[in-house]
Amino acid sequence: MPPRSWTFTVAGIGLAVALALPFFLSNFRLFQFSQVYIYAMALLGLNILTGYNGQISLGHGAFYAVGAYTTAIMIDQWNVPYGWTIPVAGLVCLVVGFLFGIPALRLEGLYLALATFALALAVPQILKYFEHWTGGSQGIVLSKPKAPWGLKLNPDQWLYFLCLGLLVLSFILASNLLRGRTGRAIVAIRDNPIAAQSMGVNTALYKSLTFGVSAAYTGVAGALSAVTVAYVAPDSFDVFRSITFLVGIVIGGLASVSGAIFGALFIQFVPNWAMDISKAAPWAIYGVFLIGFMYAMPRGIAGSIRLATVRWLRRRAEPRGSSGGSPR
Amino acid sequence: MAALLSVRDLQARYGDTRVLRGITFEVAEGGITTILGANGAGKTTTLRAVCGMVKTDGEITLAGKRIEGRATESIVRLGVAHVPEGRGTFVQLTVQENLRLGAYARRDPANLNQDIERVCRYFPVLAERRNQVAGTLSGGEQQMLAVARALMLKPKLLLLDEPSLGLAPLVVREIFRIIRTINREEHVSVLLVEQNASLALGLADHAYLMETGTVVMSGPAAELRQNDAIRRAYLGY
């Protein structure tokens, strides 16, 4: 296992670079990176559920939508300051996710994927149906918030720091959760639920809670996206969104906190690159990228980094070559 | 007698764990050879290595041809039939379908029905249950089906992995009797891996004893049966 000091060093460098960016990049680029941080949060949520706990969800776009619309409705209809809407969105999604996790207990693998897929498909329809609250197909328009406390930042810069800050917070929370007893229980349930249960892990409770926590992360991400984009509409929360999240965690690396960043970078920027390469069939190029990444890195970017690090460390420890090693 | 199967310095690993640390043994043509040892000695891995189911280093020679590194399917087509641990029957298919699959690798698929008859003569219970789904057979019957399926290949070499596991003593004795008959009548060489040392030594011509991935003793079965150390450790008296 690579030493934790390495992880901290790399994370520290990453954070330093992230903090410096606003002084070099245009507002539009900052907006794009804010989206990356938002996606990373959403992917982190999904990864907790699918990567660490083994429950496949093709419907996390639904929680993203719930978070986004909770925020939008609170701002638009009740004039709640956006700062308060974010934790409320998270809480709402925590409850909704937990409630969804209860019937999901009966479903495994493919069947859970199908149920969540059906949920994802239904979301735009449901959003359009409850027009009075959601504004129907037109959606809800919000206004971009100004930086608080008299800080000399324009809205894009302020939102960039807000998203970055919340992302760092969620990374720290997630890491702590997954490294401790809870994390081990969650992974044990993924790898061998029957053994976990017979060792006293309340599988049902943990699985539902994990669903809730996962939904909460994605819901907060959704809330942030409503604030940064300043607009919500049903069609941006379609099944393609959910599938993009799944793509993000697999490309980034399942069961990996850092994978969320890699995945988010992929899903934000690769479609744009694809468009640059070919105006006529951009999605074909995107598909080629997808397949290429999966060939080169079947366990995602984070997985490949992990493998490479472990191999490099092992080679350093055995200078004379590997055959004839001591029996284990 | 010439060696049908000759294995030299065979090593095998599962991921990072070394299971076979360089073993050497032979199966004489027309003979019955057994590999004994406790759990974890590497006996099953040896058979899987011969069939190309694990990554190996070392030499495996079958009838003069080197077969290490080859795919399982092609080794089978050279006439090696493997009855794996746990029997490996196609539990959703019928007895008849299982037997037909056994003959899949043969180049002369004619007389399929005759072969099924031949094999059912050894195991009459299978003839009764021809159209029954294999998963509904008892353990002993499934073991018989597994051996019968292997025989459908008309193999030169029959690999048996712990055929006695989980079966009642009477059933086991019957299966071993049939193996001896097959060896004599059809000239099938047999490599038998067993934990049940007394049964195996009663059947085999030649024996090897493995412990944690190496061969620690070998010789004619009759000799090993008299050996004190083996008697105390493996035969229980």
Added chain:
Amino acid sequence: MDTLIQQIVSGLATGGIYGSVALALVMIYQATEVVNYAQGEMAMFSTYLAWTLLNAGLPYWVAFFATLAIAFVGGLVLERILIRPVENAPVLTIVIVCIGLLVILNSVAGWVYSYIQKPFPSPFPSKPIQVGNIYFGAHDIGALGVTLVVLACLYVFFRFTTLGLAMRAAAQNPVSSRLCGIRVGWMLAVGWGLAALVGAVAGMMVAPIVFLDPNMMAGILIYAFASATLGGFTSPGGAVLGGLIVGVIENLVGTYVSFIGTELKLTVALAMILIVLVFRPSGLFGRAVVHRV
């Protein structure tokens, strides 16, 4: 009463198409535990190839069978080239590859053939068939017939031929299959080829009804999922039957329940999926998967 029968037959026709795609999904799932999300796009692409052949002047049935052959080979080649490199990777990785394939096929079809809807001919006469007082669309009956013939051929293939038996064995127990000398990898490739072939039939039967465009199969894929869920992902026959049932229900609901417009018809499919999953996840005919500890 007459309308009822008409709608049922019409529902069976579309149901047959859903069932075919569902069958293709189940075939691949049984062998690999992977749901091939690109199944619909493969069918769509095959249908465009058929359109190209028809435009080149080939008579319908020649183009039809040529397309089947091309689809079979295409599916086989796709499996060997695209899926084989990742066959030992985690399931989700393979799913992403399938999604990549989906996106590529959809995009290339749009690029080569444009997104404008094209009409696709039906080999069946446009005059309705009259039985007593009821009129049945000839295409409905014809499509149903073609679907049933293809499925019957598949059934015979799997049940009575040696290759079919070997394929079933390879899907159920790859390790034991290798021990019988079966080249499991190629069995998988043939499976993909057959799934592509079945999909091509579905595509060519549905295109005359919904018109040919790159997004033609998306809605059908969802109904195919509903069919496979209803019938059971572990049962090929169940998937087909599920398709027929879904087709009939969809049609009857659309006809008799007034507030269900086209948008909400999709919700009906989704509701079916969820209801089945809540009450009987393994479907009507599927087997509950038993995990041995």
